[in-house]
Amino acid sequence: MKEKLYIIKIGGSLIDDEELLEQFLEQFAEIQEKKILVHGGGKLATTLADKLGIKQKLVNGRRITDKDTLDIVAMVYAGGINKNIVAKLQQKKCKAIGFSGADANLIKAKKREHQEIDFGFVGDITEKSVNRKLISKLLKLKLVPVFSAITHDKKGHLFNTNADTIASVIAQALSIKYDVELLYCFDKEGVLEDVNNPASVIKNISEEEFSILKNEGKLHKGILPKLENALGAVKNNVNKVFLIKETELKNHIENHHAGTEICL
Numbered sequence: 001m002k003e004k005l006y007i008i009k010i011g012g013s014l015i016d017d018e019e020l021l022e023q024f025l026e027q028f029a030e031i032q033e034k035k036i037l038v039h040g041g042g043k044l045a046t047t048l049a050d051k052l053g054i055k056q057k058l059v060n061g062r063r064i065t066d067k068d069t070l071d072i073v074a075m076v077y078a079g080g081i082n083k084n085i086v087a088k089l090q091q092k093k094c095k096a097i098g099f100s101g102a103d104a105n106l107i108k109a110k111k112r113e114h115q116e117i118d119f120g121f122v123g124d125i126t127e128k129s130v131n132r133k134l135i136s137k138l139l140k141l142k143l144v145p146v147f148s149a150i151t152h153d154k155k156g157h158l159f160n161t162n163a164d165t166i167a168s169v170i171a172q173a174l175s176i177k178y179d180v181e182l183l184y185c186f187d188k189e190g191v192l193e194d195v196n197n198p199a200s201v202i203k204n205i206s207e208e209e210f211s212i213l214k215n216e217g218k219l220h221k222g223i224l225p226k227l228e229n230a231l232g233a234v235k236n237n238v239n240k241v242f243l244i245k246e247t248e249l250k251n252h253i254e255n256h257h258a259g260t261e262i263c264l
Contacts, residue, residue, distance in 0.1 A: 004033040005139070005178035006253075009167035013187040014246045015042035015081060022088065024185070027250040029092035034139045034178070036170060037096075038147045039085060040163040045069075045076040065120040065160040073160050074100075077148040086146050096144045101151030102158060106131045107166065109151035109159045123151045123159025127172035127236060135170070136177055168229035172236040180238050184226050185246040190260035191227070195220050204261050207231050230262040 008028065014021055028037060049056055049072050057064040065073065078100040089096035101107030101123075107130055109123025129151075138145055147170070149163040164184065171182040190201040205213070210227055213219050219227070223243075230241045244252050244259030252258035 002177065002179040005174060005180050006031055006033055006035040006183065007038065007167055007171045007174070007180060008035065008183045008185060008249070009038040009040075009163060010185050010246060011040040011163070011187075012042035014185065015039060016044075020246065021085075024246050024249060025085065025088050025094075026092060027253075029089055029094040030250065031253055036135075036139075036145045036147065037085070037089075038149075038163055038167040038170065039077075039081060040149055041073060041077045041081060044081065045073045048072055048076060059117050059119075062119065063122075063160070064118075065122050067121065070121040070158060070160060074150050074158050077160075078150040082146060082148040089144065089146070094144055095142060096146050097138070098146045098148070100148050100158070101125075101129075101161070101166075104131065104134055105152075105154060106134060107147075107151045107161075107169075108154050109161055110153065111157075111159065121157065121159050123153065123161045125151060125161060125165060125169050127169045130170055130173035132173045132176070135174065162225060162229075164225050164229040168233045168238075171233045171238045171241075175237045175239065181240040181242070182230070182233050182238050183249070183252070184230060184241075184243045185249060186226070186243065187246065188223075188243075189245045189248075190243050190258070191219070191223060193218065202260050204263055206263050207235070227262070234262050234264055 054068045082098040086096045086098040099106055109125045112119045112122040112124050149161055151159045151161040171180045174180055189198050193200040193202055233241050241262040242259045248258040
């Protein structure tokens with residue numbers, strides 16, 4: 001029987017709210033099973049770029065990561081945010097250790113290739129990008145890895161990489177060894193049929209249902225990357241995948257009642 005492993009991803013809305021982040025990390029620290037935390041960046045990188053006069057470039061809502069922007073996101077994501085989370089977890093008696101993908105070659109990325117757009121220093125990854133053996137050794141030592149959204153190509157270049165994707169590919173890579181449950185924690189109660197109605201949670205979504213909802217335009221564009229990565233995890237042997245409200249972590253771990261489950 002495989003040992004349980006929780007892989008939990010948190011995003012910007014939580015990172016930007018100090019009080020909510022504190023509450024979440026309290027719940028995360030209480031999880032007794034093996035666990036990994038993956039975090040995004042919040043608004044801090046954009047705020048710092050504005051202060052430094054570095055203009056942010058977006059194409060179809062996607063950030064172009066030029067060298068100046070890369071310097072900022074690496075400093076903020078892998079530095080300030082990551083170490084702040086690790087310090088708060090240490091305070092809660094949780095043996096956290098912070099990483100970027102470059103540390104010990106834990107996540108190796110490939111520069112994004114696009115026929116029309118140069119996204120700059122943006123890295124794409126698959127489950128084969130993940131150093132599964134080393135992460136497993138860290139877990140055996142009862143350490144709690146905390147991953148930022150920074151990866152590398154093993155050629156001396158750092159990359160900005162989608163944190164939802166990082167959580168998904170780590171889950172896929174470790175599902176061979178562990179009974180993995182992947183949780184995307186964000187500021188909604190789950191996937192909502194009506195984004196303005198918190199009670200309209202869709203309890204289960206399959207790939208077919210996702211396609212229908214997407215084609216009908218019923219899904220907010222912000223939820224699409226999470227769902228695409230969640231479906232990718234389910235299709236690649238991750239045992240359970242949920243999208244839940246960040247304040248419901250403890251309730252979900254204890255009762256499995258919260259949020260939206262992604263299924264085949």
